Structure formats: structure tokens, C-alpha cells
Amino acid sequence: MLSNTRKLCDAARGKGVSVYFATIHFRPSYPEVSPLNRNGQGIKQLGRFVDDQISPELGQQATEPLIIAHRAGVFFGTDLRVRLSAxxxxxxxxxxxxxxG
Structure with missing residues (x-):
């Protein structure tokens, strides 16, 4: 999957298409997770999405934005919509x- 995704990213770059990366990320104490968020509480209990990074095999370029999400949806609570619109x-x-998600 990584090699195919890399090929897609490289093809997009070659055609001048913008490539963005997104990840779900939390700080170690999970301050972004509400006690009322069941999914978030499960993630917190499992200790997920704290040290995750974009796979180097994808070849993210320094100019390609990394969108940090604190929920399963990359549009909620991020600046992705504003970046795309701009x-x-x-x-x-x-x-x-x-x-x-």
C-alpha cells in the first residue's frame, strides 16, 4: 500500500497537484480528549496516536502541509478547509x- 500511495503522490506532484498529509495526533496527557468522547477515551486508554509519524516511504516534501486532527474527521477542528479554500x-x-474514519 505504501509504495502504491507513494507512486500516486509522485504522480500528483509531477502534474502540479497539491499533496497534503493528515494524521490523528494527541499530546501525551490527551488534553484534546473530552471525558464525554467515547472513541477518544478508548484511544486514550490504548495510548494511541501520540508518537505516530507520516511514513517516510511516502516521501513527504518540506512544502507539503501536515494537517493535525484530534478526531477521526480531518475537517473537524483543523485548518484543512481554510487551506484548500485559500x-x-x-x-x-x-x-x-x-x-x-
Whole structure:
């Protein structure tokens, strides 16, 4: 999957298409997780998404934004929508292991 995704990213870059990366990330004490958020509490109990990083095999370029999400949806509570709008981007191709949240 990583090599195919890298090929897709490289093809997009070659055509001048913007490539963005996104990840779910929390600080070690999980201050972003409400006690009322069941999914967040499960993630907290498992100790997930604290030290995760974008796989180097994907070849993220220094100019490619990393969107940090604190929920399963990359649009909620992030600046992705503003970034896309500012660039006039109105179409997305999303890929990933679980791109539906």
C-alpha cells in the first residue's frame, strides 16, 4: 500500500497537484480528549496516536502541509478547509488505511 500511495503522490506532484498529509495526533496527557468522547477515551486508554509519524516511504516534501486532527474527521477542528479554500482547491482525492474514519 505504501509504495502504491507513494507512486500516486509522485504522480500528483509531477502534474502540479497539491499533496497534503493528515494524521490523528494527541499530546501525551490527551488534553484534546473530552471525558464525554467515547472513541477518544478508548484511544486514550490504548495510548494511541501520540508518537505516530507520516511514513517516510511516502516521501513527504518540506512544502507539503501536515494537517493535525484530534478526531477521526480531518475537517473537524483543523485548518484543512481554510487551506484548500485559500488555494482554490475544490476537489479532493483521499487515500489512506482508514480514510473514512
Amino acid at each position: 488555494q482554490g482547491i475544490d476537489t479532493l482525492l483521499m487515500v489512506g488505511i482508514a480514510s473514512t
